[in-house]
Amino acid sequence: GWSNAIVANAIIDATNSGNLSVGLQTYISYAFTNLGAADVPEDILVPVYLYFDDVLVNIEYWRGVPTAGTIVRSSWPGLYDAVHVSEGRHRLRIDIDPINQVLEIDEANNALEVEFVWGPPVAAPDTP
Structure with a gap:
């Protein structure tokens, strides 16, 4: 399982957070479960907003979330395209x-x- 419902890591498809360094790609994954008593119908788009320090960096839409169903977004790579990430x-x-x-x-x-x-930032490896 995952360490949290939001995972951020420099390693794609990681299930635990870590390895975060300025200049390295950051992959963000999240999961949520419909705990309600009813399915969300297929004709309803459920928006999920992702914020970095209160700045909206991504919006995704999910269609049809069944009762007790879990939605998983794996390894979104767009953080550095959306905001400047400082140490x-x-x-x-x-x-x-x-x-x-x-x-x-x-x-x-x-x-x-x-x-x-x-x-x-992590130094690039030396090349011969």
């Missing part, structure tokens, strides 16, 4: 259905924020 602590947050497309009893359990630390 230090940063927050990643996912907001699921922030515009309330899906009617729910509890709209307050649709977000998760996790803090990560990006280290200094």
Whole structure:
């Protein structure tokens, strides 16, 4: 299993966070489960917003989420295309259905924020 519902790593398809360094590609994965009593129909697109330090960096849409069904987004590579990542602590947050497309009893359990630390740039290996 995963170490958290949001995973950030320099290694593609990682299930644990780590290896974060400025200048190395960062792959972001997330997962969420429909804990409601009903399926989300196929004709409803559920938006998932991804934020880096409160800056929206990606929006993806998921169609038809069954009850108790888990949606997994593996290894999104676009962080460095969206924002400048500096060394230090940063927050990643996912907001699921922030515009309330899906009617729910509890709209307050649709977000998760996790803090990560990006280290200094890693030196390129010496070449002969």
